[in-house]
Amino acid sequence: RRAGAVEADVLAAIARGLHLPPDSIRASNWADNGPGWVAVMLRSRAELLSVRPDYAALGDLKVGLVAPFDTALDRDDALFEVRAFTGGPDGVEDPVTGSLNASLAMWMIGAGLAPPSYVARQGTVLGRRGRIAITSDAGEIWVGGTVVTTIEGRVTI
Numbered sequence: 001r002r003a004g005a006v007e008a009d010v011l012a013a014i015a016r017g018l019h020l021p022p023d024s025i026r027a028s029n030w031a032d033n034g035p036g037w038v039a040v041m042l043r044s045r046a047e048l049l050s051v052r053p054d055y056a057a058l059g060d061l062k063v064g065l066v067a068p069f070d071t072a073l074d075r076d077d078a079l080f081e082v083r084a085f086t087g088g089p090d091g092v093e094d095p096v097t098g099s100l101n102a103s104l105a106m107w108m109i110g111a112g113l114a115p116p117s118y119v120a121r122q123g124t125v126l127g128r129r130g131r132i133a134i135t136s137d138a139g140e141i142w143v144g145g146t147v148v149t150t151i152e153g154r155v156t157i
Contacts, residue, residue, distance in 0.1 A: 002030035017057035031103035042067040055091025064100040082122040095123035096130035105134045
């Protein structure tokens, strides 16, 4: 598992793969709680929502984007918007990602970029209304929210 500063060449690859000018990246950190996320904070929610990833250019990177809400403009109780991309030729955007939100919380709360408890939104670009509740309690991060079951079944192997 990796933690700490993201290497300049990795940030440059992420900026290229997301078609972002390098100065739009406000902060970044390896936020790996298992899947290997690279966390990247952008300047604005509008900028985050406009990202159109080139999955092939991202390679095998798993990129978690986060940006602050402008509470006066966005009129929502959420403090952050989140997007999760897995690279490669078959890359996808995940509508709501518990592991990423936990990783982001560990980084952002620890670095003073977020309060100990907050709400994040994810899935907006995909037409989903994901709301993730984050709470830090005695050094542990708790991730919560509600789910909608869209498919259910069993597999026998």
